[in-house]
Structure formats: structure tokens, C-alpha cells
Amino acid sequence: MSLNLNNGNQLVRSALLLAVMVLLIAGCAAQSVRPYPDEPPPEQTPEELPEPESRRIPPQMLAAAELTVQGREQLRNGRYEQAIRTFERALNVHPGHGPTYYYLAEAWLKTGNLTQAKTFNRQAHTYLKNHSGWLRKILDQKRRIAHPRM
């Protein structure tokens, strides 16, 4: 019985799958033949929006990354003011470079300016929230900004 039942289920599944495939093919056909061929194509579709991330690394990003490395070195050496300027210079080259915002927040945190640290931590979150590795660091930084003595 159970075997029959299983066979029956498989039959229903196969029929359903077949129907889906037929419908899919029909769907494709329906899209290619438009019922109103004389109508102009739909205007302003976001499908034509540019890809947000190009496969090629933008050269701006490389230059900004190099400056960010320098800023991190200054940060490590306790030259916080200088590091802030270097990170700002990096953002001047590539304003969308997310990691630089994280380090800028770090530099402001070191100088004790928590308002600035909070702003740039939030911006880092905006630009890097799709990156789980960065997100962890950013949330940790957020905690350190909220409780600076910890």
C-alpha cells in the first residue's frame, strides 16, 4: 500500500513538475509575443539600472585603499589627527570606500570625539552591511563607541 501510495505521490509530483515546465515554456512564449505590439516599450524600468558593483575594481578604490593603509599606520602610531586627515583624503578620492569610514570612526574614537565616531560608524554600516566580516567589526566598534571605557 505504502508503495502504491508512494508511487501515487511520485506520479502527482511528476505531473506537477511537468505542468510547471509546460507553464514555464508557455510563460516565456507569452513574454516574447506581446499582446499589444504597437504599444511603445514600457518606460523607466529599473531593470536598466547599472550594476552597483562592477567586476573590475575601480582604480579610485585602489588609490583610496592605499591611503587607508597609510592612515591605519598613523592610527597604530598614535598620530590620530594625521590619520583622520589621511582617511578624509582617501574619501576625497573614493567617497564610497566603506572600510575608510570604519577606520575614520576608529580615529575619532581614539581622539575622544564620540559624536564623529558614531556618525562614521553608522556610515560604515550603511556601506558595508552586506559584508558579514565587516559587519561584525562595525557592530563591535558601535559597542565600543557606546561604552568607550570598556
Added chain:
Amino acid sequence: MKKQSALKRALIGLAAITVLGLITGLGYCWWLSGHIEDRFAHRRWRIPSKVYSDATLLYPGQQFNRDLLAAKLKNLGYRVLTRPARRKGEVQMRPGQWTLFLNDLNLGDQQQSGFAARIRWDLDVIRSIRRVDNGRSLAYITLEPEEIMNFFGHEREQRHLVSYAQVPEHLVHAVLAAEDHRFFNHHGVDPKGVLRALFTNLRHGSIRQGGSTITQQLAKNYFLTPKRTLSRKFKELLIALTLESMYTKPQILELYLNEIYLGQKGSVAVNGVGEAARFYFGKDVSALNVSDAAALAGLIKGPNAYSPYRNRKRCRKRRNLVLAAMLKKKWITAEAFEQARNTAIVPVGYRAYRSKAPYFIDYLARQLPAIYSKDVLAAQGLQIHTTLDTMVQKAAEAALQKGLQRLEETLPQLKQTEPARQLQGAVVVMQPKTGNILALVGGRSYSQSQFNRITQARRQPGSTFKPFVYLSSLAQFTPATLLSNEPKTYLIDGRPWEPRNPNPEADLCLTMRQALSQSANLATVDLAMQTGLDRIVATASQLNFSTPLKPFPSIALGAFEVIPLELARAYSVLAAEGYQPHLLSLKEIFDEHGKALEKRHMQMAQLVSPEKTFILNSMLHSAVMHGTGRRLRDYDISVPVAGKTGTTNDYRDAWFVGFTPDLLALVWVGFDNGDSLFTTGSGAALPIWAELIKAIPHRLSGSWYRQPPGVVKRRICALTGQRASRFGCPVTLEDFFLAGTEPVEKCPVHSGFGLFNRLVEGIDDVLEFE
């Protein structure tokens, strides 16, 4: 006996007078020394503060505008050579390869000695940058900030201070040969020289010759009036003697070399050898050769008479006299003499002093008095570093000039002969994510009108305000929400108001995306009424518009006044994914010793969620792809752009505000008196924007906004705005929604009710085809 006592008395009297004279002289010298010390303890010269642009970074992969970069190098004083660059400030430009010997860089916290770098480029893209000395590949190089303005005092003197150690020996010898070859052998006064001058003056019965030593000249220039009297001459002698007793010879020479007047650059006096070396030869004083040095020394006698800019032959003759004097003193060899004598004097050329971005400077200067008085700015030699990008500034000025001229040619009725009534325009370019103002052009001609139309004008924004209406509505509505585009009458202050569409044939029902893209007035007012006018006023206030807004339906169409800079700043919230920057024009102020006195930093405030700005930016991208800004496509701009046109009643104002994640630019065109332009924002302002953007590829990365996690993409029916039915809806498209606001219900018009359709839809739902 009587005779003897008389003689004795006379001698005693003479001795007493001499002693008294000596005491008086010494007393006077003592008083003078106090006076001199007092003068030298304080500021020695009034040095005008200088305003600089931002530094420029060049890096591999960067696109650049060759003409603008070449002009920038020229403005920075780089000399273009046919041979390889061997010294700082030289550049060799060959096709596909520029070799640049960078000048020293001093940005306060970043110092770097100049070095030679080879830039290889192809199709106006930098392919590589390498150091010439070791071949090392570089991630970037920095060009020093460009001087854009001097805060002159009434004296209008320009002076670049140099230390004695910086002055090459041959320049010292040239000056001594020309002016005082016994300088190191006397004590401030040269008796031989005085006797010679006295003889000449007695012979002519008037003062013809000074016979002044360098110390005396310094005393005269620095402490006394130019009037020629015997008492002044006497004072000059005493001051010279006092100076010599107080300071060493090199110290006196350093003061002298920085003090002397050496020519005229338009209305500005050129003082000191440091400034003169740059003015005549485009070199740092340490880089002057023997010929240059002798020519400069020759100028001291008559800076304008012997100026190579005025009379090169006379300058050459005078230089050769100095060279001959140097040879006579054996300060140069016969070979060096011959070589220098046969060297042509070629002055580097100059442009009379002119502020390079006058409207930007005015905007900057308005912020400075709070920190420094005019007198401090004119005297203390401050270095004021700004955010200005001179290449962007130049491109903005050129695009505006060209755009306005083209408009006048196309629409001759716009041409006005009276300067005050001329067609005007204004441009501001900023970085939305940092707040840096990169360029600011407040009008067509600063010499004719100093009114800054970006920072001081109040104009109606028209349709450029519409994005903020749509932004206010995104909590309630979606880009797929259908809006009524039918004529309606509204009451404003009890009076009827009937808005009209610029295109009377527009559809009577539009989605929000279509309405913004097509800049439909009726649909936008409909949306504003549904959203709530108070909410729109609150959005404007949140975006920091300082001009008052009243909750009338007409605010949806931008029928109130804004300051253009505030409009640009409001758009920067969209461009910077919800963050509004504090606008920056001033970056840092250093004193003359390089100590930072003032620093300004990036400040951002989050006003809107990145999810909302992402959706709105996609709608504004549609506006330039298919809507009122579609003319932008004719300009073949290679990077994705979002933007909005604006035109006000009777065509009084034409606007275009466009942005990318890197850059935002606002263009306004109109008449100061509100006359009609007879054209739209797309016709007048957009072409200026497009030409500007095309000229500054170095500022564009081509990136676009990343879809935030709180935004979803759904396929919808283009006619109903509802979730698309796979087989029923004739035209479908995808659109973005804030998560949770996407349409859930299937399109009621095209879904159908047949069993087959329902089965398919059911499977569709299970398998989530969307």
C-alpha cells in the same frame, strides 16, 4: 700765557664737544638699537595670506582631461621641456608619457621631497606611475595645492621669504658685485664710497650719488622715508652702524635680500629675491643659475628699467656688467662668465594677479572674519587651504560661458547689451559624501557682478523640488502607486489654483516612478495632497532649507524660493545615501611656520534611510534615461547618473541637478530680474551640466548605489502597478520597494478567473517565480 690758556680752553671745549657729541651719538645709537630690536622682534614684513586649492591626486586607472591637467601643471609653475625633467618643477610631455619632477609637497601633516615620476597614459587613462630613480610602481602621486588668491593689504606687496642658507653663493656674489663689493670688509659704512659720493655731490651742488652700502640701503628701505636730505643720510649712517653692531653679515644680507624691491606684477610689487626668482624665472631661488642671478642683481638699480619683461636688451646689458664685476672679483671663472654672458634671458612669463575662483573666494572669505581680521589676513602670511579643485572650477566656468553663449545664439531674444541685464547662470559642484565644495561659479562675470547666485540668490526651484515630495511620500506609497494626473482645482488662501501639466497630452493615470520621471505636475500635486502638505514642509525643514515654506499645494511644484546652495545640499542627502554633509570650503589654516591654526573636518548627519534614497535615486535615474532629463543621453556620458530638471513659471528659471555617488552638480540659468528664458531646464541648464561632467572624468568612478537589504525588487503590472500576473499582464516591469511595502495582491485586471489561471498562479506563488 694768555694765548696758551685760550688754546687750552679751546682744546678743552673741543674735547668737551667731541665727548658730548660721542655721548649723544652713542646715546642715539643706543636708542636706535632699541628701536631696531623692537622692529625686528615683531613682524618684519607684512606678508599677504595665500589661499590654496586642494592637492590633486593622480593614480593608475584614472581618466583625466589632458588639457585641464596640462593647464594645472602650468599654473603650478611647472616648466614644459623637450628634454627629460631633471629638476623640481620640470615636466617633459611626450605622447603617451609625461615625466614630471614633482615639487616639494607640504600639506602640514604630509611632507614629501620632490622626485621624478613617469606617467604612462593611453586614451586619456593613466596606465602606470613609476618613480624614475628606482622604477618603483606608485599607487598615486600628489600634486601640490595651487595658489588661487592673496589677501593683499594696502601696500600690495608679494614676497616669498628665503633664508640665507637657501640663497646660492653666486646670487650673493652677484648682488655684492652690483651693489657693495666690500660688504664683508666694512662696518656698515664704506668711507671710500662716502668720499666718492661726497665728491660727486659737491661737484654737482646736489645729491646725485648715495654711495650707500647694502646695510645703508637696508636702513633706508626699512626704517626711513625715501626723501633725500642730509639729516636722513646722517640717520642712515647711524642706523647702518647700529645694525652692524647688532647683527652678523649673513643676517643683514638675508634681511636685505628679502626686503629689496625687484619689480612689478601688474598692481602688485615684487619684493625680495625669493619672489623675484619665481616671477622672472619660475624657479625657486636655490635653482637660479649664474646668468639668472646676475640678471636679478642687475635689477636692483632700476627694477622696471632693467626688467626683462620690458626691455630684454637693456636687461642683458646690465646683467653682463654684473657678470664682468663678478669676474673682476674672481667670484666666477672665465668659463662661467662666458657661458652666462652667452645665455639668453628668457623670462618665464606671468599673468597679472587675478583671483582664480572669485565667487568661491568670496564665499570662503565670508567665513574668515569670524576667525581672522582683514589686517591679520593681509599681514601674517597665513596659508589657507581649501577644498577647491581647480580643474573642476575651470571646467565649470568654461561650461557655463559656452552654454550661455550658445543659448544667446539659439534664442537671440535672450541677448542683452547692458551688462546688468545679461543672461546669467551659476554652477556649484560638490562631493556629496564628504561635503567638499569642488567648484563654485556664482555668475557669468565676476568683474561685472559680484552677486553670488549660488549662495546669495533666492529663486524658485520649480520641479527640482519634486524629489522631496516623493521622498516624503515613500513611507505611505511606492514607486508603483498609481497617481491621478487629471486636472483639479485646489484652494490656496481661499483662491482657486489650477495646476497644469507642461505636456497636456500626458496620461491621466501614472505610477509614481512615471510621474517623477515625466515631471508631471498634476500627479505630483495629487501625491502631495495624499501625503500631507505638513509632512512635505517637515521634510524640507529636515533637509535644512532656511527659506520659509507654507503648506500650500503649490509647494509640490517648487513655488517658493530657495538658495541654490541649499538646494544642492538637500540633493546631497539623496546622493550620499541619506546623509547630509556639512559643506566644506575651508580645510586648514597654517601660520607662516606651518603650524596648524584651524582645521575643518567632514561632518555628516543621517537624515533619511539609505533604503528610501536608493528607491528615489533609481527613480531619478529613470528621469535621465527616459524622462525630462533624457536629453542627457545625447551627450554620451559614460557613467550612470540620477538627475532632475526644473523650469519655473513663465520660464524664469532653468535648473538641472544631477549626481552620481561621487559627485553632485547644480546648474541654474536665468535673468536676475526674472525675465523669461523661453526654454526649459532641459534646454538651458542640462547641456551645461553635461559638458561640465564630460570635462572632469578624473572625479567620476562610474559606480552606482548598492541595493540595501531593506529594499526588494518585484515584478509588477505596468498598467495597474500591482503584482504582475505571469500570463495575464500584457506589460510587466520590475521595480524596487521598501521591504514590507511591495504589492502583495495580484493584478486584479489581468489575473483572470479561469481554473487554469488560478492553478498556474497558485504554483507561481509556491515556487516564487518573481
